[in-house]
Amino acid sequence: MQITVNDTSYTIDVEPEMPLLWVLREELGITGPKYGCGIAQCGACTVHVNGYAVRSCQLAIGDLGNSSVKTIEGLGTPDSLHIVQEAWIEHQVAQCGYCQSGQIMQAASLLSTNPDPSDDQIDAAMSGNLCRCGTYPRIRAVVKAAAKKLQGS
Amino acid sequence: MKMSFLRAAFAITSLFSVTVLSAGDKVEINPPLAGSVSKEQGLEAWSRIFEVASHPRCANCHTGPSDRPMWSGPSYGKTRVHGMNIQAGNSRIGAETILCSTCHTNKSEDWSNANVTKHAAPRVAMSWALAPATAHWFGRTTQQICEQLRNPETNGDRDTLEIAEHLNHDLILHWAWAPGGNREPAPYSLQEHVNDILAWGVAGTPCPQD
Numbered sequence: 001m002q003i004t005v006n007d008t009s010y011t012i013d014v015e016p017e018m019p020l021l022w023v024l025r026e027e028l029g030i031t032g033p034k035y036g037c038g039i040a041q042c043g044a045c046t047v048h049v050n051g052y053a054v055r056s057c058q059l060a061i062g063d064l065g066n067s068s069v070k071t072i073e074g075l076g077t078p079d080s081l082h083i084v085q086e087a088w089i090e091h092q093v094a095q096c097g098y099c100q101s102g103q104i105m106q107a108a109s110l111l112s113t114n115p116d117p118s119d120d121q122i123d124a125a126m127s128g129n130l131c132r133c134g135t136y137p138r139i140r141a142v143v144k145a146a147a148k149k150l151q152g153s
Numbered sequence: 154m155k156m157s158f159l160r161a162a163f164a165i166t167s168l169f170s171v172t173v174l175s176a177g178d179k180v181e182i183n184p185p186l187a188g189s190v191s192k193e194q195g196l197e198a199w200s201r202i203f204e205v206a207s208h209p210r211c212a213n214c215h216t217g218p219s220d221r222p223m224w225s226g227p228s229y230g231k232t233r234v235h236g237m238n239i240q241a242g243n244s245r246i247g248a249e250t251i252l253c254s255t256c257h258t259n260k261s262e263d264w265s266n267a268n269v270t271k272h273a274a275p276r277v278a279m280s281w282a283l284a285p286a287t288a289h290w291f292g293r294t295t296q297q298i299c300e301q302l303r304n305p306e307t308n309g310d311r312d313t314l315e316i317a318e319h320l321n322h323d324l325i326l327h328w329a330w331a332p333g334g335n336r337e338p339a340p341y342s343l344q345e346h347v348n349d350i351l352a353w354g355v356a357g358t359p360c361p362q363d
């Protein structure tokens with residue numbers, strides 16, 4: 001089966017039931033998306049499918065169809081970071097970092113559909129992404145800052 | 154702007170859907186002959202319909218003006234709103250904040266083994282969504298739901314035959330009888346429920362306090 005991840009096409013030979021997260025990490029060595037729970041409870045595995053946040057542990061590879069996948073590795077590059085990544089660094093959001101790629105992918109998805117979210121909308125959109133280190137206040141602040149940056153750009 | 158992101162989000166839910174085909178039980182739609190169901194029999198059918206409509210598998214997503222899906226019933230212990238601060242918004246698919254399909258991903262045609270994992274987000278071969286706000290069942294009485302369901306203004310402009318067809322086509326409704334995980338299914342079977350809807354219709358859609 002053929003899949004497209006971060007604009008690169010891959011041929012893989014796996015069972016259609018295999019979750020996208022397993023394909024990314026185990027078959028393709030793309031380890032930005034993290035395994036936290038495997039049951040849609042934590043958000044650590046969040047990637048974009050056709051630009052929208054999806055928990056990659058919940059999407060069987062056989063259900064991906066022709067949709068394209070983007071992981072944190074494809075969101076920006078070290079030379080040209082995504083606005084959300086830039087803001088994340090400026091605000092030094094990460095603590096241990098485990099949840100952070102999921103947080104960033106979820107925030108980028110939110111801002112692409114709702115460039116000026118209210119605090120409540122940020123909380124609603126980000127509440128499915130857990131952070132054991134409790135970086136939540138910085139996450140809310142950084143999503144607002146990224147939204148401002150987006151509006152200025 | 155608001156409309157454009159809503160439109161975009163609706164577009165993704167269909168884009169993302171690999172195939173939207175029927176799965177699960179096949180339903181026979183055979184209404185009883187006109188005049189063959191008494192009012193008493195219609196009310197008996199209604200009481201079973203109410204058991205289904207008020208069951209958590211159905212009512213948890215029929216939350217009316219609230220855009221919060223609920224977690225209630227034997228599989229959940231204490232009644233509470235859906236975890237993760239989920240708000241389905243006016244779009245009813247979470248387009249304003251986080252799409253239902255972020256976790257309730259769309260399965261392809263065969264979703265028979267989609268929901269075996271306990272506590273994972275249920276999935277079917279269509280886009281997950283809250284029921285429309287007019288279809289408000291959670292916490293409501295048998296009389297209230299009955300009146301809503303027979304009123305085209307609050308039932309999606311359907312007669313009972315069309316309600317039965319709707320039950321046949323909407324796979325989220327099929328899921329209520331095959332919820333997987335450790336969730337209790339809706340009572341009776343999808344076919345029995347459709348039969349009751351049809352019988353209730355032929356009886357003239359009686360409600361308990363008529």
Ligand code: FES
Nearest residue numbers: 036037038043057
């Ligand atoms: S690993 Fe996917 S949501 Fe936790």
Ligand code: FES
Nearest residue numbers: 096097131132133
């Ligand atoms: S930064 Fe450690 S889990 Fe979020």
